[in-house]
Amino acid sequence: MVEILIAPHAGFCFGVRRAINIAxxxxxxxxEGRRVFTMGPLIHNPQEVDRLRGKGVEVLSSADGxxxxxxxxxxxxxxxxxRERELRRKGLTIMDATCPYVKAVHEAVTQLAKxxxxxxxxxxxxHPEVVGTLGYLEEAGGEGAVVERKEDLREVLGKERVGVVAxxxxxxxxxKEVVGELCLWVKELKVIxxxxxxxxxxxxxxxxxxxxxxxxxxxxGRNSGNTRRLYQISLSLNPRTxxxxxxxxxxxxxxKGVKRVxxxxxxxxxxxxxxxxxxxxxxxCS
Amino acid sequence: MVEILIAPHAGFCFGVRRAINIAxxxxxxxxEGRRVFTMGPLIHNPQEVDRLRGKGVEVLSSADGxxxxxxxxxxxxxxxxxRERELRRKGLTIMDATCPYVKAVHEAVTQLAKxxxxxxxxxxxxHPEVVGTLGYLEEAGGEGAVVERKEDLREVLGKERVGVVAxxxxxxxxxKEVVGELCLWVKELKVIxxxxxxxxxxxxxxxxxxxxxxxxxxxxGRNSGNTRRLYQISLSLNPRTxxxxxxxxxxxxxxKGVKRVxxxxxxxxxxxxxxxxxxxxxxxCS
Numbered sequence: 001m002v003e004i005l006i007a008p009h010a011g012f013c014f015g016v017r018r019a020i021n022i023a024x025x026x027x028x029x030x031x032e033g034r035r036v037f038t039m040g041p042l043i044h045n046p047q048e049v050d051r052l053r054g055k056g057v058e059v060l061s062s063a064d065g066x067x068x069x070x071x072x073x074x075x076x077x078x079x080x081x082x083r084e085r086e087l088r089r090k091g092l093t094i095m096d097a098t099c100p101y102v103k104a105v106h107e108a109v110t111q112l113a114k115x116x117x118x119x120x121x122x123x124x125x126x127h128p129e130v131v132g133t134l135g136y137l138e139e140a141g142g143e144g145a146v147v148e149r150k151e152d153l154r155e156v157l158g159k160e161r162v163g164v165v166a167x168x169x170x171x172x173x174x175x176k177e178v179v180g181e182l183c184l185w186v187k188e189l190k191v192i193x194x195x196x197x198x199x200x201x202x203x204x205x206x207x208x209x210x211x212x213x214x215x216x217x218x219x220x221g222r223n224s225g226n227t228r229r230l231y232q233i234s235l236s237l238n239p240r241t242x243x244x245x246x247x248x249x250x251x252x253x254x255x256k257g258v259k260r261v262x263x264x265x266x267x268x269x270x271x272x273x274x275x276x277x278x279x280x281x282x283x284x285c286s
Numbered sequence: 287m288v289e290i291l292i293a294p295h296a297g298f299c300f301g302v303r304r305a306i307n308i309a310x311x312x313x314x315x316x317x318e319g320r321r322v323f324t325m326g327p328l329i330h331n332p333q334e335v336d337r338l339r340g341k342g343v344e345v346l347s348s349a350d351g352x353x354x355x356x357x358x359x360x361x362x363x364x365x366x367x368x369r370e371r372e373l374r375r376k377g378l379t380i381m382d383a384t385c386p387y388v389k390a391v392h393e394a395v396t397q398l399a400k401x402x403x404x405x406x407x408x409x410x411x412x413h414p415e416v417v418g419t420l421g422y423l424e425e426a427g428g429e430g431a432v433v434e435r436k437e438d439l440r441e442v443l444g445k446e447r448v449g450v451v452a453x454x455x456x457x458x459x460x461x462k463e464v465v466g467e468l469c470l471w472v473k474e475l476k477v478i479x480x481x482x483x484x485x486x487x488x489x490x491x492x493x494x495x496x497x498x499x500x501x502x503x504x505x506x507g508r509n510s511g512n513t514r515r516l517y518q519i520s521l522s523l524n525p526r527t528x529x530x531x532x533x534x535x536x537x538x539x540x541x542k543g544v545k546r547v548x549x550x551x552x553x554x555x556x557x558x559x560x561x562x563x564x565x566x567x568x569x570x571c572s
Contacts, residue, residue: 022351028294100293113471133455139380164469172470175470176467176469176470177466178464179465179466179475180463180465180466181462181467183450183461183462183465183477183479184461184462184479184486186479187478187479188463188476188477188479189475189476189477189478189479190474190475190476190477191469191474191475191476191477192473192474192475193472193473193474193475195470200470226353
């Protein structure tokens, strides 16, 4: 009989749960004949986004087709303040599902910029959260750079006063490395650790679980940065790590002769998908 | 024929050279019948301290025997401000040889304390420089801790806002490690890198030189913290590393069959000792 160990913090975080609640509430407005949209997928999980679409919450990639009276949900990753003003000017109803931990990053970069620091955001250049944060940095009149790889530090090393924040779902080990490097090169460094608790807990789970099991399954959207990082951490500890979005992707030969399987999931992975994966593993191992 | 490679930045740093100049100048006052003292050895090199004693500069461990009109040299490591006031109250002439880079550490902890940070000094608990810096922290009404080993971080991890400085001659790798650890644990971290350039350059030399030679000789006082750290770094890169204070300590069997010898020296090691060591190596290898 295979043993399946589910990471204690697998799945939805506070910010995602909150965003989905807001979207569910917004969906009720469709009964009054109003159109409800999210700007980009609400969370980085296609299946959950489909589920909400079934309730009338549509995904938009551009604001072009919107008209007065439409409801727009700002997703958990947040948006640049300039963008928010544009939407409001169109006479749209804005429902803000920006994660409070992401708002804390916006406040941190605003504060650092006002204190005159060159601001380093440790994160993914194209991630919507980072794009939103850069918008707040610009709003505060600040200068800065996104550091995704160590090479990105090159343009920072000449600066005298550097402030550092992180995308909420960053890899802690990489954040630590960047800060360690910077502290030797710049005269004054101010670090506000904005990696959220949910991220630390999920990563900590993987450090504990991955070395203890024969196979590790990481469940979540392929477009989910935090899921990809759980996968990378797990892979570095256990070569038999697989990233799946859905139960059907599980391959029987991954589980041949396997006694213990670990399962974790990104912060945007709904419980019903995690459950589906666990059931499928049980089926394949029986 | 053995090849001897001397590290480009071996020996006296700016602050030590300056302190010795001040002591030489002070020694002239003995010709006017005044007594000249340093509080503790001027630098951590017994031989250079002896040379200055020959010129009338005596070393004191306590201020008890001092009387009005005596000249007291504050050594390059600096002293707590309270101590300086005590000396002045005795009617002594103070000649301040505190290294300007050490003064910068005093300013940094004062600033951090005033900004309300809990101040971490990465350094040796009993080193006179750290004792002096702690005096400035106390003067500013600040709270803090000295971190000499990773375990010392335990009492810091509960703090929300932490400021970090370093003893000027700290190991950069350890400083980096401490800052990296702290940035994950505290909410806000402000780092002022006070490791002096002379320290970075000497350590960088060792990283370059030690792996390239058969034997590495580190020259300097056994009581010199920065020399000991050069020794530790070198040892981690080349097991055939030896720390000597004087040429006579060199052992013939260290150099059997050796083609390349590297030599470096701490910031308080005078040129005449480095030269003596180089000549002795040549003799033993000939």
